[in-house]
Amino acid sequence: xxTAEVLPPVLPPAVASITADSLATIAxxxxxxxxxxxxxxxxxxxxxxxxxPGTKLVETALAEKMGVSRGPIREAFxxxxxxxxxxxxxxxxxxxxxxxxxxxxxxxxLRAAMDELVGRQxxxxxxxxxxxxxxxxxxxxxxxxxxxxxxxYHLLNLKFHDRLVExxxxxxxxxxxxxxxxxLALFRRLNLADGWLMPxxxxxxxxxxxxxxxxxxxxxxxxxxxxxxxxxxxxxANDLRRQTRxxxxxxxxxxxxx
Amino acid sequence: xxTAEVLPPVLPPAVASITADSLATIAxxxxxxxxxxxxxxxxxxxxxxxxxPGTKLVETALAEKMGVSRGPIREAFxxxxxxxxxxxxxxxxxxxxxxxxxxxxxxxxLRAAMDELVGRQxxxxxxxxxxxxxxxxxxxxxxxxxxxxxxxYHLLNLKFHDRLVExxxxxxxxxxxxxxxxxLALFRRLNLADGWLMPxxxxxxxxxxxxxxxxxxxxxxxxxxxxxxxxxxxxxANDLRRQTRxxxxxxxxxxxxx
DNA sequence: TGTCACAAAATTGTCAACAATCTGCAAAAA
DNA sequence: TTTTTGCAGATTGTTGACAATTTTGTGACA
Numbered sequence: 001x002x003t004a005e006v007l008p009p010v011l012p013p014a015v016a017s018i019t020a021d022s023l024a025t026i027a028x029x030x031x032x033x034x035x036x037x038x039x040x041x042x043x044x045x046x047x048x049x050x051x052x053p054g055t056k057l058v059e060t061a062l063a064e065k066m067g068v069s070r071g072p073i074r075e076a077f078x079x080x081x082x083x084x085x086x087x088x089x090x091x092x093x094x095x096x097x098x099x100x101x102x103x104x105x106x107x108x109x110l111r112a113a114m115d116e117l118v119g120r121q122x123x124x125x126x127x128x129x130x131x132x133x134x135x136x137x138x139x140x141x142x143x144x145x146x147x148x149x150x151x152x153y154h155l156l157n158l159k160f161h162d163r164l165v166e167x168x169x170x171x172x173x174x175x176x177x178x179x180x181x182x183x184l185a186l187f188r189r190l191n192l193a194d195g196w197l198m199p200x201x202x203x204x205x206x207x208x209x210x211x212x213x214x215x216x217x218x219x220x221x222x223x224x225x226x227x228x229x230x231x232x233x234x235x236x237a238n239d240l241r242r243q244t245r246x247x248x249x250x251x252x253x254x255x256x257x258x
Numbered sequence: 259x260x261t262a263e264v265l266p267p268v269l270p271p272a273v274a275s276i277t278a279d280s281l282a283t284i285a286x287x288x289x290x291x292x293x294x295x296x297x298x299x300x301x302x303x304x305x306x307x308x309x310x311p312g313t314k315l316v317e318t319a320l321a322e323k324m325g326v327s328r329g330p331i332r333e334a335f336x337x338x339x340x341x342x343x344x345x346x347x348x349x350x351x352x353x354x355x356x357x358x359x360x361x362x363x364x365x366x367x368l369r370a371a372m373d374e375l376v377g378r379q380x381x382x383x384x385x386x387x388x389x390x391x392x393x394x395x396x397x398x399x400x401x402x403x404x405x406x407x408x409x410x411y412h413l414l415n416l417k418f419h420d421r422l423v424e425x426x427x428x429x430x431x432x433x434x435x436x437x438x439x440x441x442l443a444l445f446r447r448l449n450l451a452d453g454w455l456m457p458x459x460x461x462x463x464x465x466x467x468x469x470x471x472x473x474x475x476x477x478x479x480x481x482x483x484x485x486x487x488x489x490x491x492x493x494x495a496n497d498l499r500r501q502t503r504x505x506x507x508x509x510x511x512x513x514x515x516x
Numbered sequence: 517t518g519t520c521a522c523a524a525a526a527t528t529g530t531c532a533a534c535a536a537t538c539t540g541c542a543a544a545a546a
Numbered sequence: 547t548t549t550t551t552g553c554a555g556a557t558t559g560t561t562g563a564c565a566a567t568t569t570t571g572t573g574a575c576a
Contacts, residue, residue: 078334082341328532329530349538350539
C-alpha cells in the first residue's frame, strides 16, 4: 500500500534543526489543509487584538500576507463567520465582529446556566488530583491579587474556568463554552478586570472551590451561577463608567490619572 | 448613488408566475451569496434525511446538481462543518455527521441546563398572549396523543420547545439551542417518540406550562430541567432496546410485529 | 460651496483548470 | 493462496482568471 515513507528514521545531526522544522510543517500540512491553518491564524490574530473589532479583512491582502491564494482565505472566513468571530456582508467584505453590550449580557446569562451545570457535576465527580490542581490555580490568583498583577490574574481566571468546564467531562459543553469565551473577548469594553475588583472575584473563586469540595451539587451550582452573574454585573458597571467618561484616549486616561 | 433598479415596478399578468419566481430568485441572490443558498439547501436536505448520517457528500456531484461551481460548495461545507452537521477528512471528503449516543447524552445534559434557564426566565416574563400561544400548542399535542399521530406530535414538540426558548428573549441562547437541536436530529437512533411514551411527555408539557404560569422561577426551571432529563432517559432506553434487537431491517420489523 | 453624475479603481463572487492525494483493481511476487 | 506493487480513475486541494458589485475620486453644475 504505502510507497516508501518520506521521513528518514534518523536525522543527520548537522541539519537536525532545519529538518525537524520542515518535518513539523510537513506533518501539519498532511493533517490540516491550508484552510484550517489560515483559519487558526486569523482567529489567533483576532483574539490577540491584532485586528480590532470592526476591522475589515481584505481577502487579497490576507492571501498575499500568508502566501496562499484567495480560496483558502474565503473558506476560512466562512468558518470564522459561523463561529461568530467575523460578520460577512455580501459584496462588501468580512469584518471582525463587535459584540454589543446586549449580546455580552446574553452570553453571561447563558454562561451562568452552563457553569451552574459544571458546578453541580463537579460536586459529584471531583477527584483529589483535580481538587489539587484547581486549588493551585486559586492560590496563584490570590498571589496575583496581592502583587496587583492584573494581566496574570486575567489569564489565570480564564484558565480556572476553562479547566473547571473541561473537568465536568461534557465535551459539547466544553466546546460551546470556549466559543462563547472567544466571542466575549471581542466585547471590547471588557478588557481586563479593574484592579480593585480582583479581591472580590478571587474570594468568589475560593468559595467555588469550597462548595465543589463539599460535595453539595446545589451549593456548588449556585456558587458558580452567582459568580458569573456577579462578573456580569461588574462588566456592565464597567461599561457604563466607560461610556459616561467617553471613549478611551490617551488624553482621557491622563486626565483620569491626574 | 443607485443606478436604475433592475426590478420593474409592475408585472405583466401573463408572465406573472414565472416572473414572480425569477424575481424571488433575483432578490435572493442580491442578499445571499450562492454559498449561503447552497449551505441552506444542503442543511435542509441533511435535516430532512435525504442524506443519511455517514453519507459522503461529493463536491462535483453537488456542484452539478445545483448548477454552480465547486467553490461555493466548498465554502458551504466549511460552514456546515463548523456548525457540526458534517465532518471533513482531509483529502477524503466531507461526510454527514453521525452523532454517537455519548454525544447525544451530552447534548441532552447541556440542553437541560439551558432549558432550566428558559423556565426561570419565562416564569418572570411570560405575557398572557404568550401563555395563550403555548397553551394552544399543549392542547394540540394532547389531541395528537389521543389520535395517535406521532408525526404531528413530534413536530408540535419541536415547536413547543423552540417557542419557549425564543420567548425567553436571549438570542444567543436561542441560536445555540437551535444548533443543538439540529445536531440531535442527526442522532439516527432518536427518530420519533414511540407511541406509548407520548402521554407521559404530553403530561410533562402541561406541567411545565403550569409551573411557568405560577410565576415561580425555581419550580419552572426544575420542570423544564426534569422534562429534558426524562426525555434523555427515554431516548437512551430506546437506543438500548434498538441495539439489543439489532439494526432496523424490514425482516426485523416484521418479526417484531408478528 | 455642495452635490450630483460618472468614470476608475478596488474588492468580492464565481468559475474552470491544474496539481496532489486517495481508492480500487489487476498483475506480479512471495 | 496471500501479499505487494503499480497503474488508472476519481476526488479533493489550490490557484489564477474573469465577471459583478461596491467604493473612491473627479469634475461639471446649480
